[in-house]
Amino acid sequence: MSVAAAPQLLDFQHTYADALEGLYVPWQGAVAPEPRLLVLNDALARELGADPEALRAPEGVAALAGSVAPAGSRPIAMAYSGHQFGSLSPRLGDGRALLLGEVLDVEGRRRDLHLKGSGRTPFARGGDGKAVVGPMLREHVVGEAMHALGIPTTRALAVVATGERVRRETSLPGAVLARIAASHLRVGTFQYASLTGNVELVRRLADYAIARHHPDAAAADNPYLSLLASVVDVQAALIARWMSVAFVHGVMNSDNMTISGETIDYGPCAFMEAFDPAATFSSIDHGGRYAYGMQPALAQWNLARLAETLLPLVADDQESAVAAVTPVLESWWTRYDAAFLDRLRAKLGLGGDDGGDDELDATLVADLLGLLRADRVDFTTFFRAAAATLRGDRARDARGLLLSLPAWDAWEARWRERLGEAGRSDAGAAATADAMDAINPVYIPRNHAVEDALTAATVGDLAPLTRLVDAVTHPFVERADLADLAAPGPEDDIYVTYCGT
Ligand code: AMP
Ligand code: MG
Helix, strand or coil, X not given: CCHHHCCCCCCCECHHHHHCCCCEEECCCCCCCCCEEEEECHHHHHHCCCCHHHHHCHHHXXXXXXXXXXXXXXXXXXXXXXXXXXXXXXXXXXXXXXXXXXXXXXXXXXXXXXXXXXXXXXXXXXXXXXXXXXHHHHHHHHHHHHHHCCCCECEEEEEEEEEEEEECCCEEEEEEEEEEECCCCEHHHHHHHHHCCCHHHHHHHHHHHXXXXXXXXXXXXXXXXXXXXXXXXXXXXXXXXXXXXXXXXXXXXXXXXXXXXXXXXXXXXXXXXXXXXXXXXXCXXXXXXXXXXXXXXXXXXXXXXXXXXXXXXXXXXXXXHHHHHHHHHHHHHHHHHHHHHHHHHHHCCCCCCCCCCHHHHHHHHHHHHHHHHHCXXXXXXXXXXXXXXXXXXXXXXXXXXXXXXXXXXXXXXXXXXXXXXXXXXXXXXXHHHHHHHCCCCCCCCCHHHXXXXXXXXXXXXXXXXXXXXXXXXXXXXXXXXXXXXXCCCCCCCCCCECCCC
């Protein structure tokens, strides 16, 4: 691989590599025998200031596969630790991934370009360093859906098939995902820095995280405590958004939680259909640790792990440091509850500033979720049907989805009364229904549709995937020809996702 062949694709910068020696290893990608572009996100490429045609050219595809380092890139495998299902793995890191560098996008935002599936690195442990087509395309579909729903997320710039067979339970086609993120700083990155015992490294990492993601913290009395509070804030907002679309991440290990507040590492994730807080989908989540309803508590648990790493920076003695971080961690529930209530109110056509009482509205929401759970109502369908209820559309209204009708009628009456007090019923009902439809999706990546699309893509037919991506990237406008993608899968079809490796 000669330097002269390195394609000029993006204007790379390397603030992470420059500032954080000790938290990465310079490395090279493995050569993909026959790289073939499966997906290129043209709009995202342009957002990064890249020319989609240059990325589509053979040199561009080779670079996206990790075979050739593009001009100006400095590939590194990033180091991190993580609590996986509650137990600490001190040395995880990019076992099969590389950060190529950072790019300032057209709006001046710093974004990482990162490859996943680009071969073994010093962090690979027993792994083969590879990724396969299905799970990498899943990351693409789900990431684009989340983005279209307004949920902060990493995004796929491209998925390239490597032309190599990868051994899993069966032999599968290999792939590399090129991923864009606000950064790849994880809770686990702080854990790794902390475990080195070098407090100055933790400080450098915290200063870097403040400058890159939470600049307001720099001016606070205690910048590191303020950093923690900012991460608590962005994660509370993020998890509330997941919960408001019934998203189950599946592996909320501390290495899969960002400092930026973006969703990262879509492995065995799924969108829940019939509402059930105990729902899990991951084949490896036996105890239901990362069930839908557990996610807020688990996020707080991970943030406590972040807080532990910051203790030496927060105060000189451990006792004062613990006293300082404890109320910040405890503020999780206030922040999360407020963010969740805000989302659920909006889904129901209500606002926080329309005269409602927080406690009464929270009870209204909780009672609704109790009804949805009791009758196993499809969460996504329900909120579109609720708008139909306001329009008086009997054929599609929410009542038709519920089984315990007296309980529903009582709840509907309370909801209508609350809407009435806010001036959102009667004459305002149509506008309220429209506002609900503008934020309650028709199309989410439903498990049956994702599975069908990935199965077809794995044997070379990308048409179902393209159709699904089209639906979930325009989630709010119903289209007659996409009716099958709006419908839940068969109830008795127990959906299980595998770890995606
Ligand atoms: P994940 O479950 O994808 O979040 O990955 C957890 C850890 O396992 C990370 O350190 C990954 O880099 C590593 N890992 C996962 N799959 C592989 C693989 N096939 N080869 C090497 N490392 C892997
Ligand atoms: Mg991960």
